Amino acid sequence: MTERIYRNEVSVETARALLSYDPLTGSFRWIEKPSWGVSVGEIAGFITSAGYRSIRIAGVGYQAHRLAWLHYYGEWPTNELDHINSNKDDNRIANLRDVSRKGNCxxxxxxxxxxxxxxxxxxxxxxxxxxxxxxxxxxxxxxxxxxxxxxxxxxxxxxxxxxxxxxxxx
CATH class of the missing domain: 3.30.730 (GCC-box Binding Domain)
Known part of the structure; x- marks a missing residue:
């Protein structure tokens, strides 16, 4: 992939071509080998110090819950995504909702x-x-x-x- 991708500009087509997403478990797996040392089929991403899963695509880090929304619905969320059960690594689509900052708080x-x-x-x-x-x-x-x-x-x-x-x- 040679094109430069900026935050929230990765397309749904690119995300779906690189990653599989299971909406029942919230996990992502690599469809294509993203980099040296990472295998196809491996769980994508890592847990940040804040407790969220982050996945790097073309050198840009994306929060997995936002990628889950993009992957499932075909578009980026318009507001903040709230983890309904407050578990920051529970990225099941049923646990995510697109809400205002106030609703999230x-x-x-x-x-x-x-x-x-x-x-x-x-x-x-x-x-x-x-x-x-x-x-x-x-x-x-x-x-x-x-x-x-x-x-x-x-x-x-x-x-x-x-x-x-x-x-x-x-």
Whole structure:
């Protein structure tokens, strides 16, 4: 392949000629030998430090979930692709959805690193000596309430999250 390919410019025809994609498993395999040391039939790509699978085509790295969308639907996604179950290497077509940035953020499942409760939307309220549930919506934090356990606070958080965040699949 001698043509220069820029990000998101690899055609569906080129992707399908080089890679087979199994929509039930989300895996890619090489149809053509892409480079020295890589065999036909081998699983394509590698896991990046961010946890996504990346596949190089003509020297350009592509995220496997975006290639899965291209391979399956014949066109690039128009927005961000959300891994519904939050597993960044689960590239089954049933686990991918084309959503806005907001919709992608609304499907967050893991608490921030500094969260000591271990539950999304739950923190310890020192003054009240209870667990506090709160959620962000419309750029503002909204208090949900105080609870005797982090589990109860998390249940309340999830109920409100499902109501407010259309992109939530929890």
């Amino acid at each position: 609304e499907n967050q499942r893991r608490p921030q690193r500094n969260n000591t409760s271990g539950f999304l939307g739950v923190s310890w309220a020192k003054n009240e000596k209870k667990w506090k549930a709160q959620i962000s919506h419309g750029g503002k934090k909204r208090a949900i309430g105080y609870f005797s356990s982090p589990e109860k606070a998390h249940e309340a958080y999830l109920a409100v999250k499902r109501e407010l965040h259309a992109g939530c699949t929890l």
